[in-house]
Amino acid sequence: MDPLTQAALGGAVAQTRGRPRELAKALAIGALAGMAPDLDVLIRSEGDPLLALEFHRHFTHSLLFIPFGALICALAFYPLLAGRWNLTFKQIYIWCLLGYGSHGLLDACTTYGTQLLWPLSNDRFAWDWISVVDPLFTLPLLALVILAAVHRKRGLTLVGLIWGLAYIGLGAIQHERALQLGEQLARDRGHQPQRLEAKPSFGNLAVWKVVYETEQHFYVDAVKPGWSNSRVWQGDSVPKLDLARDLPWLTGDTQQARDIERFRWFSAGYIALDQNDPRRVVDIRYSLLPHRIDPLWGIQLDQGATSQDFARYYTDRGDGRKALGDLWQMIVE
Numbered sequence: 546m547d548p549l550t551q552a553a554l555g556g557a558v559a560q561t562r563g564r565p566r567e568l569a570k571a572l573a574i575g576a577l578a579g580m581a582p583d584l585d586v587l588i589r590s591e592g593d594p595l596l597a598l599e600f601h602r603h604f605t606h607s608l609l610f611i612p613f614g615a616l617i618c619a620l621a622f623y624p625l626l627a628g629r630w631n632l633t634f635k636q637i638y639i640w641c642l643l644g645y646g647s648h649g650l651l652d653a654c655t656t657y658g659t660q661l662l663w664p665l666s667n668d669r670f671a672w673d674w675i676s677v678v679d680p681l682f683t684l685p686l687l688a689l690v691i692l693a694a695v696h697r698k699r700g701l702t703l704v705g706l707i708w709g710l711a712y713i714g715l716g717a718i719q720h721e722r723a724l725q726l727g728e729q730l731a732r733d734r735g736h737q738p739q740r741l742e743a744k745p746s747f748g749n750l751a752v753w754k755v756v757y758e759t760e761q762h763f764y765v766d767a768v769k770p771g772w773s774n775s776r777v778w779q780g781d782s783v784p785k786l787d788l789a790r791d792l793p794w795l796t797g798d799t800q801q802a803r804d805i806e807r808f809r810w811f812s813a814g815y816i817a818l819d820q821n822d823p824r825r826v827v828d829i830r831y832s833l834l835p836h837r838i839d840p841l842w843g844i845q846l847d848q849g850a851t852s853q854d855f856a857r858y859y860t861d862r863g864d865g866r867k868a869l870g871d872l873w874q875m876i877v878e
Contacts, residue, residue: 546651547678548580553687554651555579555644557705560690562639565697570630571640572694578618578644582606594858595804595844598811606649607663615642654713656744656830658813669813674716676745682712712750719750722770726777727755730766743768746835747869751876754835756815761785763817763829767836767875776878780836783817783829791818794848801846804856808844819843825859833868835875 559575560568582605589597604610619638626632652659655677658669675682689705692698723743731738738757746752746767755766762782769776788795788805795802805826809816812828819825819840827843844856 546655546675547683548583549687550678550683551579551583551648551651552576553579553683553690553705554647554709557686557690557702557709558643558647559640560693560699560702561706562643563699565699568697568699568702569694570626570632572690574622574626574637574640575644577622578615578641579648581618581645582614582648593855595807595811595855598858599807602649602652602657602659602669604660604663606652606659606661608646608649608661609663609665611642611646611649615645618645654716658811667810669811671813672717673720673742673744674713675750676748679712679745679748679750681749682709716745716750719745719753719770722775723753723755723768726768726770726775727757727766730755730768730777730779731757731764734764736764742830744830744835746872746875747833749876752835752872754830754832756830758785758815763815763838765829765832765836765838767834769875769878776875778836778875781838783820783838786816786818786826791823792846795846796852799850799852800854801850801856804844805846808856824848826856833863833865834871839863 555578556572556576559571563571585600585603585605586597588600605614615638618641619634622637623634627634627637649659649661653661653670654672654674656671656673657677658671660667661670662668686705686709689701693701720743724741727741727743731741736759738759741757744754746754752767752769755768757764762784764782766780767778808826812830815828815830816826817829819827824846825843827840829838829840831841832839841862842860844858846856847854
């Protein structure tokens, strides 16, 4: 999730092991450790644009790396804070361990994919229970951990953690209900999906994007699982990427062809040719409006490139303000 949310959760879990007068210190150290795994964004290459995608949510987010990541954080914080705050290395390490350890699990609750079991597995875990940014999750948790530190009341921390668990639990329930609506949509069309996923749309648990795969196509729709009535916005479909059909000029021994396979892994196979630009291969799972195929990112190919040239990674937010306004209307309808 976003750095503010990771800091709030990291600080909250660290506060569970702090005495009342130490809650502000635990919050600061746990928050910094909670954000630390995302330093993997610094792993990038000017020559290889996809390297950053491969290493984001990679080893720094692994469950097996938590003790080592916490140790690195503690070694960095100890000379800066131990004397000033009268802390032992053990106390700093415990707070770092709790803060750092919260990061990968929270990321796995989102839709992006996290390599929790590296190096045992390169599988990307995405439980699809919450958006990567959700103010209703973040702001109450953040407010409660700050109040706990100011008033030295750990009970407020526990309230914040209960709120976070309850919100993610609600997301898990909504996720299952969105899947059921997606399965019904597919049955109504006479389809038997090979795969079907539901993902929360940006910043909320009300409207969900449903993506399913048939033998030849991907289908994208939006659903709003209600407690009495549910809403469906039927969306678009796109042919699955077929290299021989869509990119007949691309040979398998080129770097661009290898980059497509790297992007396929990153996108869990949900890739297609951009319908507006035949040079682009896109990840159809993500768009600002959940019932549209307006991809937020993809790779751009060059028919005139050499066999060693890399594909170019790009992002495209489009008219974000209008899309968020339209999404808000879907949420409140």
